[in-house]
Amino acid sequence: MYSCTSANSGAATRVGASSPRSADHPEFITQNPQVRRLLAQADRVAESPATVLLTGESGTGKEVLARRLHRRSPRRRASFVRLNCAALPEGVLESELFGHEKGAFTGAVRQHLGRFELADRGTLFLDEIGAADMRVQLRLLRVLQEREFERVGGAETLRVDVRVIAATNVDLREEVRKRTFREDLFYRLNVVPLKLPPLRQRKGDIPLLVEHFIRRLAAQNGCKIRGIDAAALNHFLAYPWPGNVRQLENALERMVLLANDSLLREEDVPEEIIYWQDEEEPDLSQRDFKEARNSFERHFLCEALHRHRGVISQVAEDVGLSRKSLYAKLEHLDIDYQHYRT
Template sequence: MSARILIVEDDRTFRGFLQTVLRGAGHAPEAVETAEEGLVLLARGQYDLILSDLKLPGMSGLDFFRAARGEGSAAPFILLTAFGTIEEAVAAIKEGVADFLTKPLKDPETLRTLVGKHLHAGSRERDYLALKETEAAGLPPVELIFAGKVMAEVHGLVREVAATATTVLLQGESGTGKELVARSIHLYSPRRQGAFVAVNCAAIPENLLESELFGHERGAFSGAVQTRRGKFELAQGGTLFLDEIGELPLPLQAKLLRVLQERRFERVGGSREILSDARVVAATNRDLGEEAREKRFREDLFYRLNVFPIELPPLRSRLDILPGLVDYFIRRFARLTGKELSGIDPEALEYLRRYHWPGNIRELQNVMERAVILGRGRVRREQLPDFSARAQASAPTEAPRLEEVERQAILDALEACGGNRRLTAEKLGISKRTLQYRLKRYGLIGDEE
């Protein structure tokens, strides 16, 4: 695995030796003489690992580590130390330094092994956490999300854009797997060593959203008893996923635009500018172009986000993967419930194939969880919900318009939840704010509500 490595070492001969060894191992090392120069490079870009001498002219290696963490760098940090300062290096590990290496080196292999250990450990941990989060959310594995003919083009676009720092806008209906695609962009990218930080713009109260994104200083408002880093800082060197970006209030849209344009921001109640090195991937189930034309979304922000749009197709357009998804969910929920099921009857699978799936993969997940709970031996037609009122006609030309299907789905969910909008939003797999927007759009409530 090739990695970008920052070397800070004041001994020119030893600095050159470190570069030669790491370059020979397939990495891309950059070397400077002082910690101050190192901070300048960190402000310009992210590194996969930092190698620094403990004793430096000016700022020490430990102070350099503290400053780098303060600026949001999450790269593993290895200190180089002489035998006489090993105790200092051990103390530094308690502060978060990943490891230390004594000089002079016994042989180049010692350096290569230690660097490889921390690069691979970081990569494994991030991949493991991403998989655990995906499993906890009940989402299918990446290879199943990208399966099928329709998604082949999407997978190609994801692979191409992942290698860049370009802002990406994921568009598609609710439940199509936008967050999983965003995670894939992160894991395919050079930033995979950094954090993947997700924010649902519709799930956080408007008065708290600014602090959530940009952080706040102590005393910035009532209850701000200590300084807190926001999501942009937590995502330094990694990827920030802004889900349901269409729900972002207009005042915050202006602040987001500034970050995207100038790569800097300030915490709430603060005056110090913080450089941003977070790659932004945004997602929406709205037509942001139409929202911009109707002045509900800033046009300049839309163009800034829409640099590289990727449209995720609905489940009804990729029914070739339905058997694979059904099998995955049956096995997953059977394992969670301790039931033994051998699959699904062909009649039941065909019944699922004829449905239009307005809630997409998330809706299928909910349907299969219920079916597994009711199932005995195999999932059968009688264990599935009654889709007859909204099932697709066999001829594509007779299929209902998406707006009509969505409106009816909302009405049905509202009725099933006794008019409770919070429960309705949860049932549909959308935010309460999105439900409110849809209710107004389809004339189901007045503007004053």
């Protein structure tokens, strides 16, 4: 049993104050040498005004690292402003970044300050920067070079002092090769690149993360959960965590809320974690052709869902199916695409 409070028997292993975590890096709860080196690099960079590009899969902690950079910078007393570029459609993103004047377009009934103005003298975190369209990319390039811009529909040139931290879970070099991302903007953003490893590459941190999240979630929800048993933890260690730390936290929150005991057990572990092999790996031992084909298709589509974080339109384009055909195939193979939206 891995306990959040105490070890009650000789067979129990306590993961608590004596755990090999770094006291200097509480946000990351890590004993992984690669992550520790990354955090040391980030701390050195924090004092400078340099633009930083954070890369890594969804859920690896890019925003956590961005906030850490801000807190340890000379701008710590000013605002930390974030914007997810993938969450807004074309046109709206430009207005959110640079603001707009009253009457700039239909519905612009008043002046709107953009994120650059709100982040003046502070830090602007641009998540999913690869989703920005070419027009926005060009305007971003100008701000990074000249520190000035105009609001949408405005003539006044505004100057700002903003430290930009960008993040992406796609390969921007590949996007540059495909001509969907400006090469000059890439180099402006990539002054200091920091890459966060996926959770499956630092599984030694999983027991520490599990303990941390159980403590926090139990306190938040008023639950008397004291730990997790070895069988349940073994499933966590075996699972590849495509949604990384965010998915791990979400799974534990579900377990804490639904648990019938003070100890999280194997029966509390979500089925998608216990039976992940059925979806993630094709079963080549199948003797029946139809079953073997289904196994391959399941693996193929799950990989695509993972790459595109469950966004059906992107998956359909990637695999060459219509949205209707893709939905039908997912239903036939019993794949829950919502699971990948983490």
